[in-house]
Amino acid sequence: MIRLLSDMEADAYTLMATDEAILTAITQKKAPATLRFYQWKPQAVSIGYFQSAKKEVNKNYLFENGIYLVRRITGGGAVFHDKELTYTFFIHKDHVSDNIVESYKIICGAIIKGLKTIGINAKFSPINDLLINNKKFSGNAQTRRDNIIMQHGTILLEVDKNKMFSALNVPIEKISDKKIKELKNRVTSLKEEEKVCSFDKVRAALLKGFEKFGKISKANLSKFEIQLKDQLLKKYMSKEWTYAR
Amino acid sequence: MDIRKITKKIKKGKLLRVEYTKNKNRIDHIKITGDFFIYPEKAIYHIEQIILESNLNELECKLNQYINKNKIKLIGFKVSDLVDIFKATNNKPKVFNN
Numbered sequence: 001m002i003r004l005l006s007d008m009e010a011d012a013y014t015l016m017a018t019d020e021a022i023l024t025a026i027t028q029k030k031a032p033a034t035l036r037f038y039q040w041k042p043q044a045v046s047i048g049y050f051q052s053a054k055k056e057v058n059k060n061y062l063f064e065n066g067i068y069l070v071r072r073i074t075g076g077g078a079v080f081h082d083k084e085l086t087y088t089f090f091i092h093k094d095h096v097s098d099n100i101v102e103s104y105k106i107i108c109g110a111i112i113k114g115l116k117t118i119g120i121n122a123k124f125s126p127i128n129d130l131l132i133n134n135k136k137f138s139g140n141a142q143t144r145r146d147n148i149i150m151q152h153g154t155i156l157l158e159v160d161k162n163k164m165f166s167a168l169n170v171p172i173e174k175i176s177d178k179k180i181k182e183l184k185n186r187v188t189s190l191k192e193e194e195k196v197c198s199f200d201k202v203r204a205a206l207l208k209g210f211e212k213f214g215k216i217s218k219a220n221l222s223k224f225e226i227q228l229k230d231q232l233l234k235k236y237m238s239k240e241w242t243y244a245r
Numbered sequence: 246m247d248i249r250k251i252t253k254k255i256k257k258g259k260l261l262r263v264e265y266t267k268n269k270n271r272i273d274h275i276k277i278t279g280d281f282f283i284y285p286e287k288a289i290y291h292i293e294q295i296i297l298e299s300n301l302n303e304l305e306c307k308l309n310q311y312i313n314k315n316k317i318k319l320i321g322f323k324v325s326d327l328v329d330i331f332k333a334t335n336n337k338p339k340v341f342n343n
């Protein structure tokens with residue numbers, strides 16, 4: 001059985017604290033395999049566990065535009081979160097694969113299968129991306145704790161590329177205008193590809209895809225998870241964590 | 246004091262940023278950042294410590310020993326990619342920024 005949590009619309013710190021609280025609960029056998037969908041309000045940039053906030057984001061731009069900054073517990077790259085659907089999937093590795101690269105392929109395969117039901121032909125691009133027409137519209141990142149996989153990822157519904165590339169530090173002094181244009185052209189969204197892109201429609205499609213891992217039933221966060229999430233908020237809001245590297 | 250800042254996009258892999266300082270021919274500070282993955286994540290601190298404590302000629306061996314013994318998984322780069330960065334920058338000018 002996979003627990004489906006109620007959709008959440010929250011700030012970056014709450015969202016990431018919730019992910020870690022759920023992961024902890026599952027590793028302590030206090031919660032079952034879980035799937036959740038959420039949106040980031042206000043807009044935010046998340047950086048990977050190994051990234052340097054100073055190097056990867058334009059701190060002034062974020063401050064001036066009220067964009068939050070949070071470090072994830074997963075590796076991978078910096079992401080500008082705006083009009084998108086984000087999912088997190090928690091499952092024991094025995095139901096996916098011991099091999100990490102393979103497990104990205106399997107979980108992303110479920111997303112591809114789900115999107116196909118609404119006419120979106122996505123392709124997996126190793127290590128952790130999904131493409132439409134050879135352009136990236138989804139990035140995914142995974143961590144593992146005590147044999148539990150936690151994979152989260154984004155599906156870009158719409159994208160403001162100017163804002164995205166202003167928030168993220170592209171070393172403009174080192175690359176030409178032409179290369180910036182090329183970089184922008186490698187990113188897309190469902191809207192840009194002229195696909196129907198409502199949150200609810202994409203969410204319903206992904207649910208179909210994730211059914212391959214088991215029956216999905218609605219449930220809520222436990223009291224333990226809520227309390228842990230509240231405790232973890234401090235960590236995600238702290239400069240020590242955000243600027244840890 | 247030598248300051249080295251290197252950014253390397255690994256072919257079919259991820260971006261590695263290495264920043265280190267050398268004092269009297271020994272690395273005394275290092276930070277490896279980028280969009281790669283390491284499982285478990287905290288192994289990055291051990292990897293950096295091994296780099297601080299090793300000579301260049303024994304670095305690859307020591308890193309491989311640690312990684313194999315502790316079943317650490319590197320995704321998006323290999324130990325040799327990391328070691329190559331140090332080999333390539335070892336004899337560069339004192340302040341090196343690529």
